[in-house]
Amino acid sequence: MLVTAFLSLAQLQLGPNTPDIDRLERSAVEAMDKLTGSEGYHIPFENGIKDADNATVDWHLLTPEELNSGALIPGLLSERGRLSVLKVTSLKSLTEDTFSKGLGLNEEYDVRLLVRVESSPNASRVGELLFDDGTHRNSSFSSVSISRTMHMVDEVVLVSLEVHLGAGFTDRLFMTEIMIDPSAGGPEWIELQNKDQFAVNLSGWSVSRITNGVVSAHELITSGVVPGESFLLLSGNPSIQENLGNGLIIDLGISGVLGSGQINSLESSGGQILFQYAEYNSALTYNLIDFKWDSTWNINNGFSLVWNNNDFSNSSNWIPLEEGTPGSI
Numbered sequence: 001m002l003v004t005a006f007l008s009l010a011q012l013q014l015g016p017n018t019p020d021i022d023r024l025e026r027s028a029v030e031a032m033d034k035l036t037g038s039e040g041y042h043i044p045f046e047n048g049i050k051d052a053d054n055a056t057v058d059w060h061l062l063t064p065e066e067l068n069s070g071a072l073i074p075g076l077l078s079e080r081g082r083l084s085v086l087k088v089t090s091l092k093s094l095t096e097d098t099f100s101k102g103l104g105l106n107e108e109y110d111v112r113l114l115v116r117v118e119s120s121p122n123a124s125r126v127g128e129l130l131f132d133d134g135t136h137r138n139s140s141f142s143s144v145s146i147s148r149t150m151h152m153v154d155e156v157v158l159v160s161l162e163v164h165l166g167a168g169f170t171d172r173l174f175m176t177e178i179m180i181d182p183s184a185g186g187p188e189w190i191e192l193q194n195k196d197q198f199a200v201n202l203s204g205w206s207v208s209r210i211t212n213g214v215v216s217a218h219e220l221i222t223s224g225v226v227p228g229e230s231f232l233l234l235s236g237n238p239s240i241q242e243n244l245g246n247g248l249i250i251d252l253g254i255s256g257v258l259g260s261g262q263i264n265s266l267e268s269s270g271g272q273i274l275f276q277y278a279e280y281n282s283a284l285t286y287n288l289i290d291f292k293w294d295s296t297w298n299i300n301n302g303f304s305l306v307w308n309n310n311d312f313s314n315s316s317n318w319i320p321l322e323e324g325t326p327g328s329i
Helices: 002-009 019-036 085-093 096-102
Strands: 041-043 071-073 109-119 129-134 142-152 155-165 174-179 189-194 205-211 214-220 230-235 248-251 270-278 285-294 303-307 318-322
Touching (some): 019 109, 071 096, 085 109, 085 129
Antiparallel strands (some): 174 303, 205 214, 205 270, 303 318
């Protein structure tokens, strides 16, 4: 695949390529040109119309919510023609979908991006991954990979882009901690972590509190972006919510999914929280996280439960922690 991508750059042919592979190769080359051949830019939308007057090449200074709306080309160059450290870092604020569309890729295509330090005055930096995320080629029908080495400050960095056909991708968040029975006056809260490096768009996610098999409270999340390698806190009262990691906080107190103070939405004796996702204009709903507990878990007042990376539904894999660590490992 590396050879065919190279020959595509040179406008050469390698055997009887199918039209699908030819399009994939051309798309990969064009995407790499946009990524490593320009500073990129962001154009915001105003009432559904592009606001060209407020376009900026400093897209890396925008919030994750701003970046994942409007029109974006995620070019990584600085004004001096080298890779921008800040723009590479800001890749974690982009969802895979925003990144892919910004490079002009067809909706059928998925991507994987790797940025790695190849040489540096600091020997300990060599081989360090600055970014590595996206879909895996082993789940695709066909794939093309193209790489370039670029200068970034005083280092040489490899930028490798894979474009896949038919791989598919799913935004993932992991439920890592929950406060079911907070100390007096405190809010109930749930912590989720984005362990990947691409951001996760929360539009289409929903959270339900289920009691005796019936949905007793429900919240449809319509906005919000969780940057790569960061946390999301769902809280019964964000105004008094402790947040050790400065993660995104969403209020679930108004809908009643979570409680605060004298209002207990979650019972230590048992309950269920269900996270689901529905694609835009689709009747299909996917169950993402289904968390259940009962009286055998012996949940103590003021202690959170921290997931220990094993069976999600087994109480022995949730470690009690006094007061908890919302927004932080």
